[in-house]
Amino acid sequence: MxxxxxxxxxxxxxxxxxxxxxxxxxxxxxxxxxxxxxRFISAKKEEPEWMLEWRLEAYRGWLEMSHPNWQKxxxxxxxxxxxxxxAAPKKRPGSLDEVDPKLLETYEKLGIPMHEREALAGVERPxxxxxxxxxxxxxxxxxxxxxxxxxxxxxxxxxxxxxEAVRDHPELVKKxxxxxxxxxxxxxxxxxxxxxxxxxxxxxPKGVKCPMELSTYFRINAGHTGQFERTLIIAEEGASVSYxxxxxxxxxxxxxxxxxxxxxxALDDAEIKYSxxxxxxxxxxxxxxxxxxxxxxxxxxxxxxxxxxxxxxxTGSAITWKYPxxxxxxxxxxxxxxxxxxxxxxxxxxxxxKMIHMGKNTKSTIVAKGISAGEADxxxxxxxxxxxxxxxxxxxxxxxxxxxxxxxxAHTFPYIDIQHPSAQVEHxxxxxxxxxxxxxxxxxxGIGAEEAVSLIVNGFCKDVFRTLPMEFxxxxxxxxxxxxxxxxx
Amino acid sequence: MEAVAEQKSVYLQDFQRRDRSAExxxxxxxxxAAMQRFEANGFPTRKVEAWKQTRLAHVTQEHFQxxxxxxxxxxxxxxxxAVVEDAVRIVFVDGILDTERxxxxxxxxxxxxxxxADALGEEGGVAxxxxxxxxxxxxxxxxxxxxxxxxxxxxIEVGSGAAPQQPIELVHVMTADTGSVASWPRVxxxxxxxxxxxxxxxxxxxxxxxxxxxxxxxxxxxxxxxxGFYQYVEEGDQxxxxxxxxxxxxxxxxxxxxxxxxxxRTVRTDLYxxxxxxxxxxxxxxxxxxxxxxxxxxxxxxxxxxxxxxxxQRFKGVLxxxxxxxxxxxxxxxRDAQKTDAEQENRNLLLSPKALAHSNPRLEIYADDxxxxxxxxxxxxxxxxxxxxxxxxxxxDEARGILTFAFANEMLEPVSLPSLRDYERExxxxxxxxxxxxxxxx
Numbered sequence: 049m050x051x052x053x054x055x056x057x058x059x060x061x062x063x064x065x066x067x068x069x070x071x072x073x074x075x076x077x078x079x080x081x082x083x084x085x086x087r088f089i090s091a092k093k094e095e096p097e098w099m100l101e102w103r104l105e106a107y108r109g110w111l112e113m114s115h116p117n118w119q120k121x122x123x124x125x126x127x128x129x130x131x132x133x134x135a136a137p138k139k140r141p142g143s144l145d146e147v148d149p150k151l152l153e154t155y156e157k158l159g160i161p162m163h164e165r166e167a168l169a170g171v172e173r174p175x176x177x178x179x180x181x182x183x184x185x186x187x188x189x190x191x192x193x194x195x196x197x198x199x200x201x202x203x204x205x206x207x208x209x210x211x212e213a214v215r216d217h218p219e220l221v222k223k224x225x226x227x228x229x230x231x232x233x234x235x236x237x238x239x240x241x242x243x244x245x246x247x248x249x250x251x252x253p254k255g256v257k258c259p260m261e262l263s264t265y266f267r268i269n270a271g272h273t274g275q276f277e278r279t280l281i282i283a284e285e286g287a288s289v290s291y292x293x294x295x296x297x298x299x300x301x302x303x304x305x306x307x308x309x310x311x312x313x314a315l316d317d318a319e320i321k322y323s324x325x326x327x328x329x330x331x332x333x334x335x336x337x338x339x340x341x342x343x344x345x346x347x348x349x350x351x352x353x354x355x356x357x358x359x360x361x362x363t364g365s366a367i368t369w370k371y372p373x374x375x376x377x378x379x380x381x382x383x384x385x386x387x388x389x390x391x392x393x394x395x396x397x398x399x400x401x402k403m404i405h406m407g408k409n410t411k412s413t414i415v416a417k418g419i420s421a422g423e424a425d426x427x428x429x430x431x432x433x434x435x436x437x438x439x440x441x442x443x444x445x446x447x448x449x450x451x452x453x454x455x456x457x458a459h460t461f462p463y464i465d466i467q468h469p470s471a472q473v474e475h476x477x478x479x480x481x482x483x484x485x486x487x488x489x490x491x492x493x494g495i496g497a498e499e500a501v502s503l504i505v506n507g508f509c510k511d512v513f514r515t516l517p518m519e520f521x522x523x524x525x526x527x528x529x530x531x532x533x534x535x536x537x
Numbered sequence: 538m539e540a541v542a543e544q545k546s547v548y549l550q551d552f553q554r555r556d557r558s559a560e561x562x563x564x565x566x567x568x569x570a571a572m573q574r575f576e577a578n579g580f581p582t583r584k585v586e587a588w589k590q591t592r593l594a595h596v597t598q599e600h601f602q603x604x605x606x607x608x609x610x611x612x613x614x615x616x617x618x619a620v621v622e623d624a625v626r627i628v629f630v631d632g633i634l635d636t637e638r639x640x641x642x643x644x645x646x647x648x649x650x651x652x653x654a655d656a657l658g659e660e661g662g663v664a665x666x667x668x669x670x671x672x673x674x675x676x677x678x679x680x681x682x683x684x685x686x687x688x689x690x691x692x693i694e695v696g697s698g699a700a701p702q703q704p705i706e707l708v709h710v711m712t713a714d715t716g717s718v719a720s721w722p723r724v725x726x727x728x729x730x731x732x733x734x735x736x737x738x739x740x741x742x743x744x745x746x747x748x749x750x751x752x753x754x755x756x757x758x759x760x761x762x763x764x765g766f767y768q769y770v771e772e773g774d775q776x777x778x779x780x781x782x783x784x785x786x787x788x789x790x791x792x793x794x795x796x797x798x799x800x801x802r803t804v805r806t807d808l809y810x811x812x813x814x815x816x817x818x819x820x821x822x823x824x825x826x827x828x829x830x831x832x833x834x835x836x837x838x839x840x841x842x843x844x845x846x847x848x849x850q851r852f853k854g855v856l857x858x859x860x861x862x863x864x865x866x867x868x869x870x871x872r873d874a875q876k877t878d879a880e881q882e883n884r885n886l887l888l889s890p891k892a893l894a895h896s897n898p899r900l901e902i903y904a905d906d907x908x909x910x911x912x913x914x915x916x917x918x919x920x921x922x923x924x925x926x927x928x929x930x931x932x933x934d935e936a937r938g939i940l941t942f943a944f945a946n947e948m949l950e951p952v953s954l955p956s957l958r959d960y961e962r963e964x965x966x967x968x969x970x971x972x973x974x975x976x977x978x979x
Contacts, residue, residue, distance in 0.1 A: 118586055434915075436890065451905035454872070462913070464896040469887035469917040479902050479909040 064329055067299030070154045070269050074188070077134035079272065083107060086242050089134050089189075093211045093245075096218065102231070106241030109232035116235055120427045120459060121367050121396040123340070124303055131305060133243040135188040135270040151185075151192050154267065181292075182207055184264040186277055189245035196260065206251035207262055210278050213249035220251055224282055228311035228348045228375070236307040237344040240276045247277035247308065252287035252318075261290050261517055268297035268328075268339065274305035281311070283318035285351065290321040292520055295364070297329040301337040303366060308343045316351030316378065321359070323516055324372075325524055328364035333422075335394030338366025345372035349381035349407075357384040358401065359515045361524040366395060371429065373402035376410035376438075383412040386512040390528060391424030391456070400430035400462075405438035405471070414445035415511050421452035427459040434471040441468060447477040450508055452501075502529050547600045549576055552685050563665055564657055571674040571684035580678055590863045590895050591805055591834050596777050601719030601749040603688070604631040608712030614741065621737050622956040624706035625650065627691055631712055632720025632750070634689050647699020647732070653690035653723055663727045664692055671755050672783040677807060679779045683721045683753040690723030693736065695762075700733035704765075704954060711742035711750065711776060718746075724754040728762035728790075735765035737957060740780075742773035742801070752780045758790035760814065766794045767957060771964065772801030774830070781807045788814030788843075795952055798825040798833040799964040805834035805863075812839070812846040812874075819848040824948040826968050827892070829858025837866040839881075841874040850881040853948050855941060856892035857968065865897040868911070872903045881911040886918065886944050888937070918944075931974070938971030939978065 077088050086107050090100040115126070137151065182196035184207065191209030200207050206217060213221050231241040248264040268275050283289055297304065306328065312320050322345075331338025341364075347356035358372040368391075374383030385401040403412035412432065420426040426449070434441045449458035460477045482504050490500035506513075506525060513521045552572050557565060580597040581588035607630035610618075618628060618638065627650065628638035634652055641650050656664040674681035693705060709722060726736055740750060750772065758764050764784075772778045778801050784792050798804045810819045825833040839848045854862045868879045885894040898911040918940050926936035945965050952958040966972055 449900075449902070451902070451907075454875070454905045456905065457901070457903040459902060460898075460900040460911070462898060464894075464913055464915060466885070466887065466894045466896075466915040467892075469890055469892065471887075471915060471917075473913075473915045475896075475898065475911075475913040477898070477900060477911050479900060479907060481905045481907075 066296035069298040073138040076132045080129045106231040110238035119398040132273045135273040136190040181261045184248045191246040204253040209246045236342045240309045244278035247279035250281040252283045254284040255286040258289040263292040266295040279310040286317045288319040292323040310345040312347035314354035319355045321357045324360040331366040333393045341365035341368045343370040352378040353380045355382040359386045362389040368397040375404045379407040386515045387416045388509045388512045390419045391426045392421040395424045398427040400428045402431040405434045405441040409440040411442045416447045418449040420456040420458045423455045425457040429461045431463040433465045436467045441471045443473045445475040449479040567669045571681045574674040575681035607631045621706040629709045645701040647696040648701045649694040656692035679751040687721040687723040692725045695732040697729040704735040706737045709740045713743040715746040715748040718748045720750040722752040726756045730759045731761045733763040737767040739769045742776040744773045747775040756784040758786040760788040768796040771799045777803045783809040785811045786817040789816040794821040796823040803832045807836045809838045815843045817846045821850045823852040825854040827860035834863040840869040841877045844875045847878040854885045857888045859891040861893045863895045867899045870902045875906045877907040879909045883913045885915040935971030935974035938969040
């Protein structure tokens with residue numbers, strides 16, 4: 049593979065596109081973590097007493113837990129007392145129109161549409177323009193604005209920040225918060241439960257199909273802080289929704305912690321599709337800086353014939369450590385996990401999924417594609433469990449890894465625990481590199497080396513990209529190209 | 538937790554009490570180090586990844602001590618001492634080398650077998666160069682305990698270029714009076730350059746006795762050696778077996794390994810294979826047959842440290858009643874082990890709704906020009922196949938028996954010693970529903 053040195057150099061310098069910092073007046077919680085900080089965050093968000101108690105209970109649980117060390121990543125020691133757990137722009141907007149122009153500019157730069165366009169009756173959308181997407185923009189610890197709220201509300205759909213949900217819909221929050229990921233589920237989930245700031249809250253009422261894509265855009269801006277968002281999506285009977293999250297952060301030579309919790313609940317016949325394009329700052333080529341992305345994501349297929357589908361494209365973060373999971377409790381429920389994870393330079397990723405089959409005739413599909421380049425290390429870790437109650441359970445897993453360069457690593461640890469004889473569980477994994485034959489085939493047909501690699505890698509990831517909403521699939525493909533280009537040579 | 542802490546010190550006390558004055562200094566140092574490792578780490582809790590699915594409570598809460606003298610063999614056990622035809626046989630009873638039943642004399646050319654005690658006395662010998670140098674006490678608590686406490690064992694050497702025709706059969710028997718008895722057999726097998734030989738290691742025990750067998754077998758294959766290794770475990774229904782087989786291979790060496798777990802309350806074997814020289818090949822296959830109340834566990838650690846090596850692993854399990862099985866297989870490919878070709882496969886057949894199978898095939902890969910894959914399945918008998926047989930007048934039980942036999946027998950076919958293969962087939966047949974019908978078909 050001989051892309052010219054010049055091209056490689058040019059591309060290497062390109063680096064991370066979203067590494068700028070927005071200069072805006074912000075207020076912070078003092079660094080450190082104790083009960084007072086938890087109270088401070090709760091007070092800032094004007095939360096009711098029960099929410100504060102809930103947080104404090106989580107905090108006390110966290111104190112008794114220790115940092116997990118079973119994952120196959122080298123985590124630098126995290127000083128939990130050095131982090132500020134709350135950072136927010138000083139000016140709080142009353143409505144979307146009052147949002148600080150600097151913030152709007154930031155989102156404009158990131159390519160996030162923050163204004164609502166009036167849909168005109170009878171007017172076709174110009175070709176090539178993106179369809180409407182409702183966006184909730186989270187900037188450090190707070191949501192700075194949510195678009196299309198009114199339009200969605202017409203159908204009874206609630207799409208707002210978590211703080212608003214606690215204030216305006218306490219009965220729903222009380223009923224579902226912590227039911228899928230309990231407060232003391234794990235070390236980082238407990239930490240998140242104690243100090244969580246904004247994430248999105250989505251409620252789709254019975255029988256409603258959400259008319260547009262919902263999306264949340266997470267941006268870390270402030271230094272010496274962490275982001276601890278919490279997202280909760282509830283799809284009532286027969287409802288369906290497609291949700292996408294994206295994330296970026298400035299380039300800094302410190303490691304910043306991002307410990308989120310995402311909970312999904314799907315009732316009878318409901319369907320939730322959750323897509324992630326994760327592009328946190330990955331650190332520089334020497335492994336300095338970058339986001340530590342330690343996230344707990346879990347969906348509960350509570351109802352019969354419900355379906356939860358996770359799609360993730362992971363290209364950023366210094367260390368990624370997350371396992372979006374499905375608990376298939378309802379009979380005939382379906383869980384899906386599609387993932388493309390790309391690591392390069394010194395990035396590390398330990399990611400995968402859990403499929404817990406509890407209901408009868410539950411099905412799950414896992415397709416995980418890992419691409420490791422440079423000196424990166426990547427692990428697929430998964431669990432498929434079929435409980436004694438899950439007769440007729442079916443699982444298919446496929447994990448493929450591609451290695452680019454001879455200093456990277458790719459590992460596969462799929463765990464399978466089967467407690468019902470009628471279960472059919474299959475797992476396959478392969479590890480390979482781009483073969484000389486493939487390259488020869490392409491170059492012989494006049495396709496340049498770099499283009500050929502991109503072609504082959506895209507083909508490798510096609511199974512996953514196909515499951516992304518269309519516009520995001522294009523974006524993901526571009527992102528992949530940018531991420532990988534300088535790895536070839 | 539307290540029980541575990543206590544257990545640590547009882548083994549330390551055992552270790553300190555024993556008279557070790559006759560042992561050479563180098564061995565003393567290695568034992569001391571192993572004991573310290575165990576003291577530091579203790580028995581693994583369920584938080585230790587490699588042990589989280591192995592239930593050890595009934596082992597860690599008991600203090601197992603070596604038998605003072607061997608018990609008496611029942612006639613049934615006696616009849617099963619010799620299985621492999623025309624073999625050089627070495628017998629351990631209750632963990633003690635039975636010199637009368639063993640053939641340490643009249644050995645074929647190129648083969649040397651000595652008791653552990655004899656081999657330790659030789660200065661600069663194979664024991665000094667290799668014993669406890671390969672199996673890592675840090676990684677495995679029972680390697681540590683065996684190294685610290687073992688007094689019984691054999692050292693087998695096959696000379697350069699030698700290819701003894703006779704297989705070597707090591708038989709370990711635990712008799713009826715072995716409640717709380719520990720057996721720590723230590724075996725070192727050294728195949729010199731271009732040697733070729735076969736070793737069979739069989740374990741059996743009387744039902745009702747709650748003993749512990751924790752053997753460690755270290756195999757060293759020098760360049761171009763060809764080693765066949767067979768393990769057969771059928772412990773008593775209360776017996777625990779926590780064994781380790783550790784192979785280290787040099788350039789172009791070949792190891793063909795086969796293991797069968799056919800009984801015991803808790804049976805776990807850790808198979809380590811280090812491919813240290815270029816061009817090595819390892820072929821492991823295993824079968825576990827479980828009845829109600831049994832637990833079987835295979836952990837394999839195949840480590841490719843050199844280029845152009847191949848490894849293949851195939852493990853199958855048949856689980857009946859309320860049984861539990863673990864397969865945990867690791868393929869590790871080091872940075873410089875380019876052109877590695879590694880395959881791993883695990884298939885489980887659940888015959889009962891109460892059986893539980895864990896399958897953890899793992900790949901850890903640091904080199905880019907490799908071909909590695911693994912596959913894993915868990916399921917029940919194909920109902921269409923059962924129906925096919927039923928529609929041809931075969932009874933339900935017989936149909937299930939035939940299909941189960943076909944599933945498991947595939948793992949017995951590579952066994953190159955006919956006498957051992959027949960013996961293993963008997964163990965399989967005795968577990969099948971509709972046994973008679975399957976026999977008739979053979």
